[in-house]
Amino acid sequence: MRRSAISGFAKKAREFLGEEGVLQEEVDLLVYEQDGTLALRGKADVVVFPRTVQEMAKVVELAYNYGIPIIGRGSGTSLSGGGVPVTGGVIVSTARMNKILEIDLENEVAVVQAGVINDWINAYLARMGYQYAIDLGFQYMADPGSQRVSTIGGNIAHNSGGVKCFKYGVTVNQLRGLTIVLPTGEVRRIGGKEFEQAGYDLIGLITGSEGTLALVAEAIVRIVPTYESSVTILAKFADLPTAGRAVSAVIASGAMPVAMELMDKLAVEAVESGPYAAGLPKDAEAVLLIQVEGSLPGAKEEASKVAEVLRRSGASGVEIVEDPARAAKIWAARKQAFGAMGFVGPNYVVEDGTIPRKKLAEALMLARAAGAKRGLRVANVFHAGDGNLHPLILYDERKPGEREKAIEAGEEILEACVELGGTITGEHGVGYMKKKLLPKMYRREEIELMKAIKAVFDPKGLMNPGKIFP
Ligand SMILES: Cc1cc2nc3c(=O)[nH]c(=O)nc-3n(C[C@H](O)[C@H](O)[C@H](O)COP(=O)(O)OP(=O)(O)OC[C@H]3O[C@@H](n4cnc5c(N)ncnc54)[C@H](O)[C@@H]3O)c2cc1C
Known part of the structure; x- marks a missing residue:
């Protein structure tokens, strides 16, 4: 039954997506067996590549009518196995939905297709002095850590965060509107360019729902003017508990860093063994990287205050990094830490x-x-x-x-x-x-409530099955 449903689906999908818009060969499907979660694999039956909201809607409707599971896919960098097709089915890839549709400076928003890579928004906005709100426009310093690869659709599905969330919040805080495709193929536009929306927070509901309620086709994301300057502070510690307490002390001091990242000795050893080595102290048990921002004098003053708190909290060494090139190198090292694990x-x-x-x-x-x-x-x-x-x-x-x-x-x-x-x-x-x-x-009743919400959107249970719920 499933086999004939898949061939019927694929034949009809080719009619509007073209030959190159539908993959079914074994060798092609192999690429989609895994995502960033190295310990998990699953095999899709077919992968499709819509280009527009309408094509995404048609393909989802088709799969729904055939009763085939529907799994959204951005760049496949999920670290929780979110996009792995554990029950088989159709992977709806947003690789061809990769256009920045509009920049509206008056409303400070960008309208993008779901397959746009997070960092492309910054690259596009840099000449206008703007940035995606979660981002500093500082190379290697955008969120999430996978920003040069991951898609806005994937970021929304996982409600992604990153080093700067301490100040800016996570993906849901950067969204004003979404265009979603329901499992039946119906298109819904929620939110808009304006700040306030009345009624239930549907953007909040879809964000972080991991493709289990609907597919995200387009998003209206906040953009903000780029900050004038930022300063990086590097502190080392002889033990982890002291480093942990120093983090709390910085926050209690009233300082508002944009980022506070901690790496332990083994993580430092890994990055310092590879091409992203940045001269991080290998003798420390823990290294704390902090960034503050503002006008240059303001950022420097804040950096001095933070450095003083760190010294008082037991740091065995504190450096205020004045050179932007060295600061960029340090943050690149932090950003590449996962990849560098291969060295250890x-x-x-x-x-x-x-x-x-x-x-x-x-x-x-x-x-x-x-x-x-x-x-x-x-x-x-x-x-x-x-x-x-x-x-x-x-x-x-x-x-x-x-x-x-x-x-x-x-x-x-x-x-x-x-x-x-x-x-x-x-x-x-x-x-x-x-x-x-x-x-x-969560208590059983809370999980039941979540399942009841899923059933409203997806009564047949076809959206990213096998995820979230035990
Ligand atoms: C080196 C590295 C660093 C990372 N750093 C961070 C970090 O700093 N912060 C962080 O939060 N995460 C991080 N991640 C995890 C990952 O990058 C994020 O979860 C990212 O948002 C996934 O985006 P993606 O485009 O790769 O989505 P995918 O992996 O393709 O999909 C992720 C989930 O979203 C669903 N999905 C994808 N597109 C859609 C859509 N259009 N509509 C509905 N559902 C969809 C999928 O079904 C899946 O459940 C990192 C990963 C790696 C490998």
Whole structure:
């Protein structure tokens, strides 16, 4: 039944998407078996590439009528297995929906198709002195860390964040309007260019819903004038708990950094072993990277105050980085930290949990212990300002059982995050990898309420099945 439904679907989709708009060959489908989640695979039956809202609507309607699962796909950088077709079905790729449709400076918004790459908006706006609101327009300093690859549609589906969320908030805070395609193929426009909307917050509902309610076809995103200057501060610490306490001290001082990132010794070793080495101190147990912004004199003054707080909080060294080229190099090193893990271990599982900031040190020690008791090393690179941890559990998939141990350690770390008063995801979504942990965070009634909302949008359960709900 499924086989004939797929061939019927593919034949009809080719009529309006063209030969190149529908992939069915084994070798082509292989590319879509995985995303950024190295520990998970799943096989799609067909991949389609609409170019417009109308084509996306037609293709979704067709799949819905045939009863085929529908999985949205941006650039496939999800770290929770969000876009992996675990039940098979049709992948709707936004790779050809890659146009910036309008820049409206009066309303300070950009209208973009879902497949536009996050960083393209900045590249386009740079000459106008504007930037995507979540972004500083500073190369390697845009959010999320995957901004040069990931799509706006994917960012919306996961409600992505990044280093600057401490000041600017996450993706949902940058959205004014969305064009979505419901599972039936009906198109709905929600929000608009204006600031305030009455009634239920439908943008908030769709954002972070991981493609389980509807597909995002277009978005109206906030843009803001680019800040005049920014200054980077680099501090090193002899132990993790002191670094954790220094983060809280900076915030309590009333300073408002745009970014506060922490890297532990193993993470520093990884980046300093590769092409993005930036002279980060390898002898430190923890390195804190902070950025402040404003007019140049204002940013410099703020940087001096922050440096003083760090010294008083026990930093063993503090440097205010005046040279913009060196600052860019330091942030590039931070941004490349995940990729650099290859220098210290062949494979890794990256987790994404949050904890109340004052529990930072405790959570980091628990993360290390969860790895150590299974004979695995854990590196930490994370958004310290908003208590968003990213433990990277290193393993070697050539050694039988290590992958499973790494996944187990990751789950133990996320459970510890919840016990410390945090969550199982700060920005990477629940996806497939963390769905069994959802009951650790929510009561049964709350999960039932979420499922009831899904049923309103997707009564046949065809949108990204197998994700979020255990
Ligand atoms: C090196 C690296 C660094 C990263 N850094 C960060 C970071 O700093 N912050 C952060 O939050 N994340 C980060 N990520 C995770 C990832 O980049 C984000 O989750 C990103 O938003 C995914 O975008 P994508 O285009 O790759 O989406 P995909 O991986 O293709 O899809 C992600 C999810 O969105 C759904 N989806 C995709 N497009 C649509 C659409 N148009 N409509 C509805 N659903 C859709 C998919 O089904 C899937 O569930 C990082 C990943 C890597 C590999």
